[in-house]
Amino acid sequence: MSKKVINHPSDAVQETIDGFVMANKHSYKKLENHTGIVCKNLKDKVGVLVGGGSGHEPLFLGLIGEGLADGVALGNLFAAPTPDTITEVAKTIHADQGVIFVYGNYSGDVLNFDMAAELLEMEGIKVETVRVSDDIASAPAEKKEERRGIAGDMFVIKIAGAAAEKGMPLDEVVRVTKKANENTFSMGVALSPGTIPGETEPNFILEEDEIELGLGIHGEPGVEKKKMMPADELVNIMAERILEESTVTKGSEVCVLVNGLGSTTLMELLIVNKRVGEVLAEKGITIYAMDANSYCTTQEMAGFSITLFQLDEELKDLYDVPAIAPYYKKL
Amino acid sequence: MSKKVINHPSDAVQETIDGFVMANKHSYKKLENHTGIVCKNLKDKVGVLVGGGSGHEPLFLGLIGEGLADGVALGNLFAAPTPDTITEVAKTIHADQGVIFVYGNYSGDVLNFDMAAELLEMEGIKVETVRVSDDIASAPAEKKEERRGIAGDMFVIKIAGAAAEKGMPLDEVVRVTKKANENTFSMGVALSPGTIPGETEPNFILEEDEIELGLGIHGEPGVEKKKMMPADELVNIMAERILEESTVTKGSEVCVLVNGLGSTTLMELLIVNKRVGEVLAEKGITIYAMDANSYCTTQEMAGFSITLFQLDEELKDLYDVPAIAPYYKKL
Known part of the structure; x- marks a missing residue:
C-alpha cells in the first residue's frame, strides 16, 4: 500500500x-x-x-x-x-x-x-x-x-x-x-514527481540533481532538463522566458502568482516570490498584486510555476471584485 | 545540492x-x-x-x-x-x-x-x-x-x-x-520525513510501509509505530485517542482542524476530514466549524494532525470574530 x-x-x-x-x-x-x-x-x-x-x-x-x-x-x-x-x-x-x-x-x-x-x-x-x-x-x-x-x-x-x-x-x-x-502567461518547473492514489509508480522520473522546465501538471514532457540551481538563477531563467513569450513589457502592470505544485514549501515559494518581484522591478514592470500559494497541484510533486497576469483598467476593476472561497480570497 | x-x-x-x-x-x-x-x-x-x-x-x-x-x-x-x-x-x-x-x-x-x-x-x-x-x-x-x-x-x-x-x-x-x-487537543501522524534547507539528511526515518503516531513537528519521537492503513482506520484510532485524552465528550461542541504537515495533499486532508466528521457525529459531538488545510508544516514531511477545539459560549463568540491574514481567514 x-x-x-x-x-x-x-x-x-x-x-x-x-x-x-x-x-x-x-x-x-x-x-x-x-x-x-x-x-x-x-x-x-x-x-x-x-x-x-x-x-x-x-x-x-x-x-x-x-x-x-x-x-x-x-x-x-x-x-x-x-x-x-x-x-x-x-x-x-x-x-x-x-x-x-x-x-x-x-x-x-x-x-x-x-x-x-x-x-x-x-x-x-x-x-x-x-x-x-x-x-x-x-x-x-x-x-x-x-x-x-x-x-x-x-x-x-x-x-x-x-x-x-x-x-x-x-x-x-x-x-x-x-x-x-x-x-495570462505561466511557466513551471518540476523538481520531483507525485504519485496518483492507487498507482505504485510516480508520474515521471527525474535524476537526483535534475529539474525539468515546463513539465506539465500531469507529467507532460517539458522543454528542457537542467541541473538543480539556486532559486534566484532559476527564477531569472523562468522570468526571462515568460517575458519573451508574453506581451508583458516595460510599463506593463501585472498580478503575480507563484504557485506551488504540491510538496514545495511556502518558504520556497516566498523566496521565489521575492526574486520575481526584483526581476519585474528591474524590467520596469509594475506589480499590482502578488500571491504565493499552492492552488494548482499535482499530488506531492515538487516544483512551482510563475504566472504573470497583465492588467488593463477593465481587468483591474474585475480583479478587485471581492472573491471568497474555502481556498482563495480577494478582499 | x-x-x-x-x-x-x-x-x-x-x-x-x-x-x-x-x-x-x-x-x-x-x-x-x-x-x-x-x-x-x-x-x-x-x-x-x-x-x-x-x-x-x-x-x-x-x-x-x-x-x-x-x-x-x-x-x-x-x-x-x-x-x-x-x-x-x-x-x-x-x-x-x-x-x-x-x-x-x-x-x-x-x-x-x-x-x-x-x-x-x-x-x-x-x-x-x-x-x-x-x-x-x-x-x-x-x-x-x-x-x-x-x-x-x-x-x-x-x-x-x-x-x-x-x-x-x-x-x-x-x-x-x-x-x-x-x-485544544491534537494528535498527529507522520508518514514520511522532511528535510531542513541546507541539510542533506531528513529529520527522521520511517520504513516504506511504516507510520508513526504522535511524531512531533521537529521529528520528536512519537508514541507508536504502525503499518500504513486505510484513512478511515487511521482516523478512528487517532480520534479515539484524542477523545480519551481530552475533555470533549457527548454533547460537546467543537471546531475541527485537519492540518497537513507538508506534502500530504488537500485531497487526503478532505478524506480525513470526512471521517473525523463521521466519528464525531457517531459520538454525539456537535461540530461548529471544520477546516482542512496545511497551516503548521514541517517542510515536505507527509502526515497530518487532527485538532479538536472545545467551545463554550465565550470561546464561540471569540471564534466568530472575523480574522484575516494572508494564509488564514474567518469571515
Whole structure:
C-alpha cells in the first residue's frame, strides 16, 4: 500500500467531495450521483462552471464561491469530468442567463465539455466556453490556442466570476474572460514527481540533481532538463522566458502568482516570490498584486510555476471584485 | 545540492520574510536588522505577539493580521527567535496596554521568550505568556503543561487575537487564551520525513510501509509505530485517542482542524476530514466549524494532525470574530 491517506482509490474523489462539503456545508451542496458541487446561494446572473480532473486540489473545487464559480464538475484522478456531470452542474446553476465553461485546455476536457455544451444547447441552455491556455512551455506563442492551462486558471476563473457577479451578460463575460486568458502567461518547473492514489509508480522520473522546465501538471514532457540551481538563477531563467513569450513589457502592470505544485514549501515559494518581484522591478514592470500559494497541484510533486497576469483598467476593476472561497480570497 | 528552491540556506529565513512582505506590503512591514514582521495598522489594544522557529510556514508569519496577531518574531530553521528580536517586535506593537506572547511550548522558545519578557518588564512593558500545548501525544494528561504545541496554535492564536481585537484588557485576554489552550487537543501522524534547507539528511526515518503516531513537528519521537492503513482506520484510532485524552465528550461542541504537515495533499486532508466528521457525529459531538488545510508544516514531511477545539459560549463568540491574514481567514 502506498503512503497515501486514502481508503479505496476508486472512492477517493467522492470522499474528497464529501469532506469538502462537510467542512463547508452552509455554502455548498454536492449533486446526487454526480461528482459535482454547487453553491447553495445561486444568484440571478450568468452561471460560471469550472472543472477538470481531480488530483490538483484545491483546483477546482476550492474555487467555487462568492465572486468566483457557481459550480464545479470533477473528473476522476487526472481524468476529465463526464459530459453527464458537467450537464447536471450546468442545469443546477443556470439562471436563464446562460452558462460559461472555464477549464484548462486538455483534449479530454475539451471533448467532454463540448459534448455537454451540445446537450445543454439542445435543452435550450446557452453555453459559451473559454479554455485556459497560460502555459507558455506547452506550445509556441503563435499557437496560443494549443497551450495547456496550469495555475493561470486562478486569474481567468477570478475574472469570469467577477464579470458574472457584476451582472454582465453572457457575451460580455465571455469577452473579458477571453481577454484574461490572452493576458495570462505561466511557466513551471518540476523538481520531483507525485504519485496518483492507487498507482505504485510516480508520474515521471527525474535524476537526483535534475529539474525539468515546463513539465506539465500531469507529467507532460517539458522543454528542457537542467541541473538543480539556486532559486534566484532559476527564477531569472523562468522570468526571462515568460517575458519573451508574453506581451508583458516595460510599463506593463501585472498580478503575480507563484504557485506551488504540491510538496514545495511556502518558504520556497516566498523566496521565489521575492526574486520575481526584483526581476519585474528591474524590467520596469509594475506589480499590482502578488500571491504565493499552492492552488494548482499535482499530488506531492515538487516544483512551482510563475504566472504573470497583465492588467488593463477593465481587468483591474474585475480583479478587485471581492472573491471568497474555502481556498482563495480577494478582499 | 538538495532540491530545495533556496539560495544560501543561511539566507532562507530573511528571504522568506522579504518575499512575504513584498507580497503583502500594504499590510505589513519587516523590522530592520531583525527577523520580525509587524502589522502596519496597529490599534490601541493589547498587543498579540506570536513566533517560533522557521520552517513551519505558514505558521507563524501567516498569522499576523486583523483579528489575529500584531507581530511575529521568527527564529532560524527549527530554532527559537532571539530575545532581541522578540523584544523589538514587542516594543513595536506595544500600545500601552501590555503584550501577550502566544507560542508553542518548546524549551528553546520558552527560554528566549521568557528572557525577552524580563527585558521588556525592565522597560516598563507588561508582558504575559500563554504557551500552546495541544499535542496529546507529547505528555500525559496530568502533565498538560509539558505538552508541545502543534497545529492547535491556530485556535489559541485566533482566540488571543479576537480577545485583543474586542478591546479586552490584558488579564482578560490572558484568561481566555489560557482557556482556549486548555480546550485544544491534537494528535498527529507522520508518514514520511522532511528535510531542513541546507541539510542533506531528513529529520527522521520511517520504513516504506511504516507510520508513526504522535511524531512531533521537529521529528520528536512519537508514541507508536504502525503499518500504513486505510484513512478511515487511521482516523478512528487517532480520534479515539484524542477523545480519551481530552475533555470533549457527548454533547460537546467543537471546531475541527485537519492540518497537513507538508506534502500530504488537500485531497487526503478532505478524506480525513470526512471521517473525523463521521466519528464525531457517531459520538454525539456537535461540530461548529471544520477546516482542512496545511497551516503548521514541517517542510515536505507527509502526515497530518487532527485538532479538536472545545467551545463554550465565550470561546464561540471569540471564534466568530472575523480574522484575516494572508494564509488564514474567518469571515
